[in-house]
Amino acid sequence: xxxxxxxxxxxxxxxxxxxxxxxxxxxxxxxxxxxxxxxxxxxxxxxxxxxxxxxxxxxxxxxxxxxxxxxxxxxxxxxxxxxxxxxxxxxxxxxxxxxxxxxxxxxxxxxxxxxxxxxxxxxxxxx
Amino acid sequence: xxxxxxxxxxxxxxxxxxxxxxxxxxxxxxxxxxxxxxxxxxxxxxxxxxxxxxxxxxxxxxxxxxxxxxxxxxxxxxxxxxxxxxxxxxxxxxxxxxxxxxxxxxxxxxxxxxxxxxxxxxxxxxxxxxxxxxxxxxxxxxxxxxxxxxxxxxxxxxxxxxxxxxxxxxxxxxxxxxxxxxxxxxxxxxxxxxxxxxxxxxxxxxxxxxxxxxxxxxxxxxxxxxxxxxxxxxxxxxxx
Numbered sequence: 155x156x157x158x159x160x161x162x163x164x165x166x167x168x169x170x171x172x173x174x175x176x177x178x179x180x181x182x183x184x185x186x187x188x189x190x191x192x193x194x195x196x197x198x199x200x201x202x203x204x205x206x207x208x209x210x211x212x213x214x215x216x217x218x219x220x221x222x223x224x225x226x227x228x229x230x231x232x233x234x235x236x237x238x239x240x241x242x243x244x245x246x247x248x249x250x251x252x253x254x255x256x257x258x259x260x261x262x263x264x265x266x267x268x269x270x271x272x273x274x275x276x277x278x279x280x281x
Numbered sequence: 282x283x284x285x286x287x288x289x290x291x292x293x294x295x296x297x298x299x300x301x302x303x304x305x306x307x308x309x310x311x312x313x314x315x316x317x318x319x320x321x322x323x324x325x326x327x328x329x330x331x332x333x334x335x336x337x338x339x340x341x342x343x344x345x346x347x348x349x350x351x352x353x354x355x356x357x358x359x360x361x362x363x364x365x366x367x368x369x370x371x372x373x374x375x376x377x378x379x380x381x382x383x384x385x386x387x388x389x390x391x392x393x394x395x396x397x398x399x400x401x402x403x404x405x406x407x408x409x410x411x412x413x414x415x416x417x418x419x420x421x422x423x424x425x426x427x428x429x430x431x432x433x434x435x436x437x438x439x440x441x442x443x444x445x446x447x448x449x450x451x452x453x454x455x456x457x458x459x460x461x462x463x464x465x466x467x468x469x470x471x472x473x474x475x476x477x478x479x480x481x482x483x484x485x486x487x488x489x490x491x492x493x494x495x496x497x498x499x500x501x502x503x504x505x506x507x508x509x510x511x512x513x514x515x516x517x518x519x520x521x
Contacts, residue, residue, distance in 0.1 A: 170511035
């Protein structure tokens with residue numbers, strides 16, 4: 155990438171038993187939402203991304219398609235692909251991630267037979 | 282007219298129907314049938330001695346099957362198909378007494394579809410030292426030079442037979458990156474035989490499993506992962 159902000163965490167390892175594009179989408183989405191990849195940042199081309207990560211080019215293309223569909227990245231013909239500058243879209247994606255995390259939290263609490271509040275309290279307690 | 286074009290679009294890069302090979306009463310390939318879809322990176326996977334190299338030699342028109350048919354982009358394999366494919370054979374055979382530059386100049390002369398611009402770009406990407414004598418290259422360097430030779434041609438089908446055997450990690454990574462880069466916009470098709478799955482599993486989109494001279498399975502990698510299976514796990518399932 156131009157300004158040296160990698161799309162993925164350095165130590166990011168892929169799980170070969172899950173669709174690879176899903177893992178890329180999750181990573182990049184989280185990095186856009188948290189601002190690690192700033193708005194307006196230019197992304198590498200699909201081909202560069204695939205060659206860099208040594209994945210099938212269709213995997214890279216699919217990753218970009220999914221991110222484009224959610225509006226987080228935008229492609230301008232002849233200019234390249236960029237992180238959206240639309241804060242509303244980024245806010246929406248952030249809310250979605252938060253909702254998913256809370257759902258997960260609720261599931262874990264339920265499995266432990268606790269309410270979310272009880273679990274948080276228990277989890278924060280020092281021994 | 283339109284349906285005609287569509288048919289062309291979907292035409293396989295390689296199509297094998299009931300390909301058998303017998304040598305000295307021994308069956309090496311037994312009614313092998315499969316297709317390599319155009320524009321894919323297809324992995325031909327199987328243990329050593331499964332018949333991968335024999336099959337690739339037949340597909341590359343370097344050997345003839347005892348029975349069955351092989352088509353390359355819809356045309357029968359044979360001398361005329363040679364211009365459509367570029368083969369990296371198992372165990373090199375580059376002339377050790379030449380330097381990389383001398384070899385590439387020679388290759389340029391023998392291949393009518395040589396692309397010099399591409400060759401120079403790849404020399405840089407693959408970090409080939411032009412003035413090193415081939416006999417004094419490491420296995421990794423020689424493998425990179427072989428790949429460079431293969432990809433400097435514009436042939437639409439690239440066949441790599443065990444491109445990673447004895448190759449160091451950095452060379453493996455460079456080879457994998459180069460293969461991805463060379464796939465361009467789906468105008469090329471790769472058929473790659475390997476028993477070294479971990480290196481390549483993220484590259485493949487199609488798999489053909491061969492064991493004891495027979496096709497054991499053919500799958501889309503996407504579908505495997507949707508079911509929570511890695512290429513490696515599937516390989517174990519097929520060959521365990």
